[in-house]
Amino acid sequence: MDNGLIQITDLVKDYGEGEARTRVLKGINLDFECGEFTALIGASGSGKSTLLNLIGALDRATAGKVVIDGTDLSDLNDDELALFRNRTLGFIFQFHFLLPQFTVLENVLIPYLIYAGQVTPAMEKRAMELLDRVGLSHRRDNRANAISGGEQQRVAVARALINQPRIILADEPTGNLDTANTENVFNLLREMNGQYCTSMIMVTHDRELAQRGDRVVEISDGLVISDVLKDSSSEG
Numbered sequence: 001m002d003n004g005l006i007q008i009t010d011l012v013k014d015y016g017e018g019e020a021r022t023r024v025l026k027g028i029n030l031d032f033e034c035g036e037f038t039a040l041i042g043a044s045g046s047g048k049s050t051l052l053n054l055i056g057a058l059d060r061a062t063a064g065k066v067v068i069d070g071t072d073l074s075d076l077n078d079d080e081l082a083l084f085r086n087r088t089l090g091f092i093f094q095f096h097f098l099l100p101q102f103t104v105l106e107n108v109l110i111p112y113l114i115y116a117g118q119v120t121p122a123m124e125k126r127a128m129e130l131l132d133r134v135g136l137s138h139r140r141d142n143r144a145n146a147i148s149g150g151e152q153q154r155v156a157v158a159r160a161l162i163n164q165p166r167i168i169l170a171d172e173p174t175g176n177l178d179t180a181n182t183e184n185v186f187n188l189l190r191e192m193n194g195q196y197c198t199s200m201i202m203v204t205h206d207r208e209l210a211q212r213g214d215r216v217v218e219i220s221d222g223l224v225i226s227d228v229l230k231d232s233s234s235e236g
């Protein structure tokens with residue numbers, strides 16, 4: 001387990017109080033290695049986003065633990081968690097959260113700005129390259145609320161990649177995209193994964209896309225029901 005990057009042990013998440021309390025994750029055990037591209041699949045309501053939010057330290061578990069790179073997330077206070085997220089993780093949410101009053105380029109640069117305090121010309125160049133890769137360099141000066149939903153999603157992909165995080169958590173990153181842009185975004189994620197050994201956990205409803213990862217984990221009703229590692233030697 002030398003490559004172990006993320007260890008999830010007996011992870012449980014309940015929502016609600018008293019009578020309304022429901023167990024959404026019922027004891028998840030999963031390990032993820034450096035550089036692994038994992039697709040997370042499962043029916044609507046099975047707990048995929050909940051799991052991603054716990055791995056991303058956006059929410060706290062009811063029981064069990066998430067250890068990333070040797071750090072038990074439950075040992076960190078809120079400030080430490082925020083720093084950890086910024087340095088280690090890139091997020092692409094199911095409902096992207098761009099800052100509407102900022103431009104497309106500014107949105108891509110925000111994680112770097114938080115990290116470094118100021119934007120360098122080299123970073124701006126990198127942001128432009130990423131925007132180019134998602135087909136949006138011509139939109140750089142548009143406000144984020146003045147572009148389409150699919151375009152916003154692609155900006156969110158570029159934003160998630162700006163700090164070259166070790167882990168990218170993507171919740172249906174291609175959910176609102178047409179075939180061509182799905183292909184663009186998937187290829188970009190795959191490339192980042194290969195180039196920088198970024199570990200990718202991607203929720204998708206698209207089983208065909210899921211098969212193009214290294215590993216497919218399926219969740220049903222808060223439990224892992226299948227975990228298939230693909231044989232990389234059989235790929236072209």
Ligand SMILES: Nc1ncnc2c1ncn2[C@@H]1O[C@H](COP(=O)(O)OP(=O)(O)OP(=O)(O)O)[C@@H](O)[C@H]1O
Nearest residue numbers: 015016024042043044045046047048049050051094
């Ligand atoms: N904040 C919350 N409070 C109460 N229940 C919640 C909350 N968030 C999610 N749930 C419930 O937990 C269950 C799992 O939700 P989750 O969002 O993880 O599903 P999902 O697998 O991501 O589904 P989808 O594919 O539709 O995005 C659902 O039954 C959902 O209604």
Ligand SMILES: [Mg+2]
Nearest residue numbers: 048049094171
């Ligand atoms: Mg979801």
